[in-house]
Amino acid sequence: xxxxxxxxPPAGHSTSTVDAxxxxxxxxxxxxxxxxxxxxxxxxxxxxxxxxxxxxxxxxAKVMLTAIVVGMAGVFTLHHFGKVNLHLKPTRIGANVIxxxxxxxxxxxxxxxxxxxxxxxxxxxxxxxxGMAGLVAGSWVFAELSGWSKRTVEKWGDFGEVLLPDLLxxxxxxxxxxxxxxxxxxxxxxERFTLR
Amino acid sequence: MRKPATCLGxxxxxxxxxxxxxxxxxxxxxxxxxxxxxxxxxxxxxxxGVLSWLTFYFxxxxxxxxxFYAQVAGFLxxxxxxxxxxxxxxxxxxxxxxxxxxxxxxxxxVGSALAALTGGEFANExxxxxxxxxxxxxxxxxxxxxxxxxxxxxxxxxxxGGCTSGHGISGTLQLNPGSWxxxxxxxxxxxxxxxxxxxx
Numbered sequence: 113x114x115x116x117x118x119x120x121p122p123a124g125h126s127t128s129t130v131d132a133x134x135x136x137x138x139x140x141x142x143x144x145x146x147x148x149x150x151x152x153x154x155x156x157x158x159x160x161x162x163x164x165x166x167x168x169x170x171x172x173a174k175v176m177l178t179a180i181v182v183g184m185a186g187v188f189t190l191h192h193f194g195k196v197n198l199h200l201k202p203t204r205i206g207a208n209v210i211x212x213x214x215x216x217x218x219x220x221x222x223x224x225x226x227x228x229x230x231x232x233x234x235x236x237x238x239x240x241x242x243g244m245a246g247l248v249a250g251s252w253v254f255a256e257l258s259g260w261s262k263r264t265v266e267k268w269g270d271f272g273e274v275l276l277p278d279l280l281x282x283x284x285x286x287x288x289x290x291x292x293x294x295x296x297x298x299x300x301x302x303e304r305f306t307l308r
Numbered sequence: 309m310r311k312p313a314t315c316l317g318x319x320x321x322x323x324x325x326x327x328x329x330x331x332x333x334x335x336x337x338x339x340x341x342x343x344x345x346x347x348x349x350x351x352x353x354x355x356x357g358v359l360s361w362l363t364f365y366f367x368x369x370x371x372x373x374x375x376f377y378a379q380v381a382g383f384l385x386x387x388x389x390x391x392x393x394x395x396x397x398x399x400x401x402x403x404x405x406x407x408x409x410x411x412x413x414x415x416x417x418v419g420s421a422l423a424a425l426t427g428g429e430f431a432n433e434x435x436x437x438x439x440x441x442x443x444x445x446x447x448x449x450x451x452x453x454x455x456x457x458x459x460x461x462x463x464x465x466x467x468x469g470g471c472t473s474g475h476g477i478s479g480t481l482q483l484n485p486g487s488w489x490x491x492x493x494x495x496x497x498x499x500x501x502x503x504x505x506x507x508x
Binding site for chain 2: 135136138139140141142143144145146147148149150151152153154155156157158159160162163165166167168169171174175176177178179180181182183184185186187190195196197198199200201202203204205207208209210211212213214215216217218219220221222223225226227228229230231232233234235236237238239242243244245246247248249250251252253254255256257258259261262265266271274275276277279284287288291299307308
């Protein structure tokens with residue numbers, strides 16, 4: 113797929129020449145901003161996250177859909193001018209469906225997800241620590257299963273690194289604009305018909 | 309380039325399911341009785357969107373969180389059982405290291421603390437009030453369910469290749485079909501279990 117590799121790396125950003133410390137400093141700066149925004153957005157709160165899964169509180173959907181529309185507009189514009197690389201995780205339908213469902217079940221049990229559990233800890237919701245311990249343990253469990261899953265689940269419906277418009281044989285820009293319009297419509301409907 | 313219809317059909321079929329459980333969620337604990345966000349979700353969402361431009365441009369990285377926990381697991385494994393750790397396929401492919409993504413998640417904790425302290429929202433509590441209203445004040449129960457939830461979530465995230473951030477925001481905004489499938493499935497699984505836990 114040319115999708116992933118057709119942008120040249122931005123000047124000075126090739127992995128071989130990047131100094132580790134500035135890169136880590138950038139990670140810290142971006143992480144601080146992400147954590148700050150998520151806490152202000154209320155998505156470190158147990159009741160906001162579980163409220164979304166109960167379809168009572170739509171804060172999570174509003175945050176995510178807005179982030180997707182804004183992020184998509186900028187990232188595809190930058191990619192079009194060769195300023196950024198895309199970073200696509202492989203589409204593997206079996207692993208995506210089974211992993212997504214397992215993840216969702218765990219998300220409902222804990223009430224936080226891997227990013228928002230860090231937000232919860234930062235805002236003094238100490239029960240986040242139980243979830244973080246579980247996340248570390250579960251990562252080990254997966255690592256134990258990883259040889260098996262590579263030979264089985266991860267081969268079911270493996271499409272590799274691909275873009276949805278390319279898979280559907282639609283022009284990328286038109287697809288992105290159409291999707292953005294659809295997502296904005298959903299955001300407007302959410303704003304009109306939900307209490308929060 | 310195989311079976312594009314499979315992908316599209318799966319996406320549209322799965323999207324209809326939440327509506328059928330909307331009715332079931334009307335009874336039980338009400339999440340709206342508890343505090344909501346300090347800032348507009350649209351403002352925060354737009355901020356995260358812009359942040360993702362910056363991480364792509366300056367760090368050549370999408371926003372993501374779940375691999376942090378795998379790296380911690382890898383570090384602990386290297387300390388406790390180094391040979392076993394090196395033998396596992398996942399850690400052979402992705403040996404643990406203090407990477408951009410690792411410090412990113414550590415910094416989330418600090419950024420959130422700054423936001424909570426400046427906004428008068430520092431919780432300092434072991435049990436979320438909504439959990440307590442439903443399941444009572446035993447911390448051991450919360451610890452057990454929370455640990456189990458975290459464990460399941462990590463297995464799911466590693467299998468799917470990402471979480472609510474890596475697939476749900478960064479992958480979907482790149483129009484990655486696998487990310488859309490994962491994001492929809494994680495909400496479906498989450499809705500099903502949350503409705504069972506909190507409304508029945």
